[in-house]
Amino acid sequence: MTIDNTTKTTVPFSREQLESVLKTRFFYAPAFELYGGVSGLYDYGPPGCAFQANIVDVWRKHFILEEDMLEVDCTMLTPHEVLKTSGHVDKFSDWMSKDPKTGEIFRADHIVEEVLEARLKGDQEARGLVKDANAAVQENADKKKRKKKVKQIEAIKLDDDIVKEYETVLAKIDGYSGEDLGKLMVKYNIGNPVTGDPLEPPRAFNLMFETAIGPSGQMKGYLRPETAQGQFLNFNKLLEFNNNKTPFASASIGKSFRNEISPRAGLLRVREFLMAEIEHFLDPLDKSHPRFHEVNDIVLPFLPREVQESGSTTPIVTTIGEAVSSGMVDNETLGYFIARIYLFLVSIGVDDTKLxxxxxxxxEMAHYATDCWDGELLTSYGWIECVGCADRSAFDLTVHSKKTKEKMVVRQKLEKPIEVTKYEIDLTKKLFGPKFRKDAPKVEAFLLNLSQEELEKNAKLLKDNGKITFNVEGVESEVELDEKFVVIEKRTKIEHVREYVPNVIEPSFGIGRIIYAVFEHSFWSRPEDTARSVLSFPPLVAPTKVLLVPLSNNKELVPVTTEVSKILRKEKIPFKVDDSGVSIGKRYSRNDELGTPFGITIDFESAKDKSVTLRERDSTKQVRGSIEEVIKAIKEITYEGSSWEESTKNLTPFTSTQTEETV
Amino acid sequence: MTIDNTTKTTVPFSREQLESVLKTRFFYAPAFELYGGVSGLYDYGPPGCAFQANIVDVWRKHFILEEDMLEVDCTMLTPHEVLKTSGHVDKFSDWMSKDPKTGEIFRADHIVEEVLEARLKGDQEARGLVKDANAAVQENADKKKRKKKVKQIEAIKLDDDIVKEYETVLAKIDGYSGEDLGKLMVKYNIGNPVTGDPLEPPRAFNLMFETAIGPSGQMKGYLRPETAQGQFLNFNKLLEFNNNKTPFASASIGKSFRNEISPRAGLLRVREFLMAEIEHFLDPLDKSHPRFHEVNDIVLPFLPREVQESGSTTPIVTTIGEAVSSGMVDNETLGYFIARIYLFLVSIGVDDTKLxxxxxxxxEMAHYATDCWDGELLTSYGWIECVGCADRSAFDLTVHSKKTKEKMVVRQKLEKPIEVTKYEIDLTKKLFGPKFRKDAPKVEAFLLNLSQEELEKNAKLLKDNGKITFNVEGVESEVELDEKFVVIEKRTKIEHVREYVPNVIEPSFGIGRIIYAVFEHSFWSRPEDTARSVLSFPPLVAPTKVLLVPLSNNKELVPVTTEVSKILRKEKIPFKVDDSGVSIGKRYSRNDELGTPFGITIDFESAKDKSVTLRERDSTKQVRGSIEEVIKAIKEITYEGSSWEESTKNLTPFTSTQTEETV
Structure with missing residues (x-):
């Protein structure tokens, strides 16, 4: 950057101005606006789409190419059974309450939270602690990017005990079940915030979009809520593709879906979004990472569990090396990815002081997870979770394996064979067919899948009672077996191969949220004219790299413009020509809003000697050189990480007769 | 290519062998295979995913960057109303017939076609014209990639009249309505081909996946069947983004969905697929293209309507220039895109003799379309439609505009003002409120949207009867108006601006189908060992560009391998290291199946003098040079279009002591 941050922060950040620029320049827009729009759905216009594509490209190079990951592209349509096993059918839901009179639907936790907050603010106004309770609640709603449901607050003083109760409820608001929320609504008389009428008890609303696959309508399916399941289901194929070597990672970039109850405007909470996810499969007994030393000294701000529990939000700033060795971050591989996530975010324009x-x-964490860290970015809506990085242990592979009876394991040849003692079950298969007929395979599979604990228990039962009984899914009557059918014994064997279900470290990126954060972090207004704003994207991810500006519409300038266009096109450098009649200052100003890092001006001198002017977006500095020199500088800065100073040091500083102020 | 086509076609193409390679190397696999699979859904594994990403990248550069198109990324979830307007809710369907006994569902046109074909084959066997009617029908089913529904054919001679009737029906099979198909099934006694039981009358099955958006379940939506609608709906924003200049094109790359009644295995007919679509908006009065001269002389095989009607499939081979000037292809812009499609397909590995x-x-064509050409690729399943290129006139913008009452037009300043005579309607607005109350805006909007024809008719009615009446959607009672409310007059005015709805040329690519065709066109087996097959992808789109092969696991070779890896990674050249213990021939053989164009072998000489061997996949030729020289050659051939001969002419030919035959 050739401009210091002081200049960029002179004019206070205005979300309204940013949103106006993003809209005017068609970075994105509500989808189906012509038809009144559908909340939570957005289309990316040309600059937003190019920006997204560039970020995905950097992501792919930074993670997939650099780490030799196995990228897969799996379907979004997913049958019911898969998401039943993963737990999404049962647990991927929010609680909603309906107003039986108006038909309005509210998110139960939000409504309880807002009503109690509003009452507390009203209490504070009554006590003279805040001036305007309504304004305070509005501000809070803005922060959370929610529509304010409570329309009018009255300044009513509450009992001190009630204030305490409300505060306790609010502190625990994310932990309540639907039943809890229903009880709170009754206890505190929380209803429709406008009419006061009571709401129906909360019921679970699954956030997956449901559909039917095939013509019979009988195969229920969903749009995937994440890209991870497709990667888990292909584990065996990926392991084989990787010549059975571990650790390895798969990765996937694609759309996922979430049927939010009431999404608000903006890219932070939407119903269809782009995700990029990595599943790094590794040995549960060895979570070291061979390249950890490369990131060891990177300093990051951590907000560990203990700090949050103490009520503080001041991060611990330390190296990732220290964070891992102290045990704050569970293991090296998890730590390695946290550092790599940081490097990625900063490279695409995230302000590292807002991370x-x-x-x-x-x-917050699933019961099976070993550790989990969110990469959060600070925006005008507060700290937003943009990347998750979790150690999910062996959960996912285990549940799918158990459900489908397919092994998903790594087999590792042991250098020294080991002695293993465990329970084994032998079936007298020839007796199963005659006894169980068509159910025989089910019964056999059931028995062969018994866990060590179950085998131990049944060995004892069989010994004590001479028989054991089971209820097998899909088999009507109870299954009864005696010692003629099964033998269960504890045996000691020498094993030459170790078999294990790998653990998985899962870095998961919400690309849309990251994009919005980069918009905010890159946006500033010029102190000399606050109406002129700039999106200071790093050149690598900027939607368009170069604006080509002929000084006038004079025909003399056409050949040079055509020549420069041809070279830029050949070099695959995304550019736009602006030969509109408006002033050059206005044209640059428009492109500063589009985040275009470079401008090439073509004037009458250019027509004579093929020299052109190169302008840098942030500093508005200009230099002069031959077409080749200027394009070389653009390439170096954009794609090879060179600085403006370094790449333009041999070019001549230039002061335009057409100043920037000619806007 | 350094190997001639004769070598590649020595061993006859085997679809089984190709499919086995694609499966073993995990180019793609049935999705959810662990759960038994869902027909019509496929996952791309690492090489398939990389191949797809590379093809999309070439597409983006070839079309979007080269032509300065405006790329957008619109949502897949689409509300009912939008697809109702576009015609998809009513017309995007196939006819299905259910067997009420077994519950089986058949595509009505397929079942009629197959049963009649089977009877004709049985007749031919009875007449001694074919030997094995069953085999002939199986072959036909294979061609169409359908499961053979007719299990057993009897050799029964038919009346000559019946044969004629059947043949007529089969020739027209694509044109029948559901009712027609139902009548045919009754008339010719066509039922379940296995049991012979009658089927239910055909009913329309809409091929869109339906879902509900939001928690109330009341907003019906679909997964988009194409990416086009999002582009049409954003037309006004795109026009503004383009500084109101036309012609311009938008483009979109993304998944679309089609709930096929009974999709068959393979990538040709799937339920979720990647599309790339362009909408080129242009003046209906000027369909010339400024860059047409660049493609004018490209020679292509055309199968125009007349040739097909004559029953021939011999294409007319001529230049696109001639095709347009003769009127065979409707206009220059349509012709320009046909030629550009050809250049794209050939650059990614389509065999131009199979196109x-x-x-x-x-x-076949929609009633509003001006002209439409399909880019078809020849595969073992016959000619497959992979790209469509249609002139859709002003249909799409017109229907959305009419439905939403939003203008979607281009305003062109006229150099010479013109005199225009047309009907106009004036409303006495102050009378509308009192008379129609809340319905007033609806009535006004209705009147202002009347067409010229409607205005002319009503002007006459108003004059003759003193009043006119209308039924307005959303207004309960009939609207009656007299001359106090409206004036309708024919007026002549001078206009300085021409306003028109642009026409649209739509090139539309099915990426998955193209990928499958390139698989077939690139696949061959080495004559010296037919078990060794090769996928001869062009280096630009090959999933991995380089296989790095240390000759042995000896530690001496590690530093050079690391050094070459580092350089390849820095140069962003996708590569894989194979240091597995298997023979070098086996390692190359595996990568020939993956389509990896180059191999770098590291041997004990390399450890001494940093020289390495470069191997070319198709010819298996090897040359020797320094690491830098070899990587330079790879870069030139892969990304700069240079030939093997040109880029390796200064390197030393090399004959390995470890021959290819060491497999």
């Missing part, structure tokens, strides 16, 4: 890694609290 | 452009027959 932190927050550890999940015990109650 | 043709087939014009739609009059009954």
């Amino acid at each position: 932190r890694f927050r550890q999940h609290m015990a109650n | 043709r452009f087939r014009q739609h027959m009059a009954n």
Whole structure:
């Protein structure tokens, strides 16, 4: 950057101005606006789409190419059974409450939260602690990017005990079940915030979009809520593709879906979004990472569980090396990815002073997870979770394997064979067919899948009672077996191969959220004219790299413009020509809003000697050189990480007769 | 290519062998195979995913960058109303017939076609014209990539009249309505081909996946069947983004969905697929293209309507220039895109002897389309439509505009003002509110949207009867108006601006089908060992560009391998290291199946003098040079279009002591 941050922060950030620029320049827009729009759905226009494509390209190079990951592209349509096994059918839901009179639907936790917050603010106004309770609640709603549901607050003083109760409820608001929320609504008389009428008890609303696959309508399916399941289901094929070597990672970039109850405007909470996910499969007994030393000294702000529990939000700033060796971050591989996530985010334009890694609290984390950190970015809506990085242990492979009876394991040849003692079950298969007929395969599979604990228990039962009984899914009557059918014994064997279900470290990126954060972090207004704003994207991800500006519409300038266009096209450098009649200042100003890092001006001198002017977006500095020199500088800065100073040091500083102020 | 086509076609093509390679190397696999699979859904494994990404990248550069198109990324979830307007809710369907006994569902046109074909084959066997009717029908089913529904054919001679009737029906099979098909099934006693039981009358099955958006379940939506609608709906924003200049094109790359009644294995007919679509908006009065001269002389095989009607499939081979000037292809812009499509397909590995452009027959084409050509690729399943290129006139913008009452037009300043005579309607607005109350805006909008024809008719009615009446959607009672409310007059005015709805030329690519065709066109087996097959992808789109092969696991070779890896990674050249213990021939053989164009062998000489061997996949030729020289050659051939001969002419030919035969 050739401009210091002081200049960029002179004019206070205005979200309204940013949103106006993003809209005017068609970075994105509500989808189906012509038809009144559908909340939570957005289309990316040309600059937004190019920006997204560039970020995906950097992601692919930074993670997939650099680490030799196995990229897969799996379907979004997913049958019911898969998401039943993964737990999404049962647990991927929010609680909603309906107003039986108006038909309005509310998210139960949000409504409880807002009503209690509003009452507390009203209490504070009554006590003279805040001036305007309504304004305070509005501000809070803005922060959370929610529509304010409570329309009018009255300044009513509450009992001190009630204030305490409300505060306790609010502190625990994310942890309540639907039943809990229903009880709170009754207890505190929380209804429709406008009419006051009571709401129906909360019921679970699954956030997956449901559809039917095939013509019979009988195969229920969903649009995937994440890209991970496709990667898990292909584990065996990927392992084989990788010549059975571990650790390895798969990766996937694609759309996922979430049928939000009431999404608000903006890219932070949408119903269809682009994700990029990595599943790094590794040995549960060895979570070291061979390239950890490359990131060891990177300093990051961490917000671990203990700090949050103490009520503080001041991060611990330390190296990732220290964070891992102290045990704050569970293991090297998890730490390696946290550092790599940081490097990626900064390379695409995230302000590193507005980034932190927050550890999940015990109650936020799935029961099977070993550790989980969110990469959070600071925006005008507060800290937003943009990347998750979790150690999910062996959960996913285990559940799918158990459900489908397909092994998903790594077999490792042991250098020294080991002695293993365990329970084994032998079936007298010839007796199963006659006894169980068509159910025989089910019964056999059931028995062969018994866990060590179950085998131990049944060995004892069989010994004590001479028989054992089971209920087998899909088999009507109870299954009863005696010692003629099965033998269960504890045996000691020498094993030459170790077999294990790998653990998985899952870095998961919400690309749309990251994009929005980069918009905010890159946006500033010029102190000399606050109406002129700039999106200071790094050249590598900027939607268009070069604006080509002929000084006038004079025909003399056409050949040079054509020549420069041809070279840029040949070099695959995305550019736009602006030969509109408006002033050159206005044309540059428009492109500053589009985040175009470079301008090439073609004037009458250019027509004579093929020299052109190169302008840098942030500093508005200009230099002069031959077409080749200027394009070389653009290439170096954009694609090879060179600085403006370095790449233009041999070019001549230039002061335009057409100043920037000619806007 | 450094190997001639004779070598590649020595061993006859075997689809089984190709499919086995694609499966073993995990180019793609049935999705959810662990759960038994879902027909019509496929996952791309690492090489398939990389191949797809490379093809999309070439597409983006060839079309979007080269032509300065405006790329957008619109949502897949689409509300009902949008697809109702576009015609998809009513017309995007196939006819299905259910067997009420077994519950089986058949595509009605397929079942009629297959049963009649089977009877004709049985007749031919009875007449001694074919030997094995069953085998002949199986072959036909294979060609169409359908499961053979007719299990057993009896050799029964038919009346000559019946044979004629059957043949007529089969020739017209694509044109029948559901009712027609139902009548045919009754008339010819066509039922379940296995049991012979009658089927239910055909009913329309809409091929869109339906879902509900939002928690109330009341907003019906679909997964988009194409990417085009999002582009049409954003027309006004795109026009503004393009500084109101036309012609311009938008483009979109993304997944679309089609709930096929009974998709068959393979990538040709799937339920979720990647599309790339362009909408080129242009003046209906000027369909010339400024860059047409660049493609004018390209020679292509055309199968125009007349040739097909004559029953011939011999294409007319001529230049696109001639095709347009003779009127065979409707206009220059359509012709320009046909030529550009050809250049794209050939650059990614389509065999240009297996490509043709087939014009739609009059009954295939939508009523509004001006002209339409399919880019078809020849595969073992016959000619497959892989790209469509249609002139859709002003249909799409017109229907959305009419439905939403939003203008979607281009305003062109006229150099010479013109005199225009047309009907105009004036409303006495102050009378509308009192008379129609809340319906007033609806009535006004209705009147202002009347067409010239409607205005002319109503002007006469108003004059004759003193009043006119209308039924307005959303207004309960009939609207009656007299001359106090409206004036309708024919007026002549001078206009300085011409306003028109642009026409649209739509090139539309099915990426998955193209990928499958390139698989077939690139696949061959080495004559010296037919078990060794090769996928001869052009280096630009090959999933991996380089296989790095240390000759042995000796530690001496590690530093050079690391050094070459580092340089390849820095140069962003996708590569894989194969240091597995298997023979070098086996390693190359595996990568020939993956289509990896180059191999770099590292041997003990390399450890001494940093020289390495470069191997070319198709010819298996090897040359020797320094690491830098070899990587330079790879870069030139892969990314700069240079030939093997040109880029390796200064390197030393090399004969390995480890021959290819060491497999």
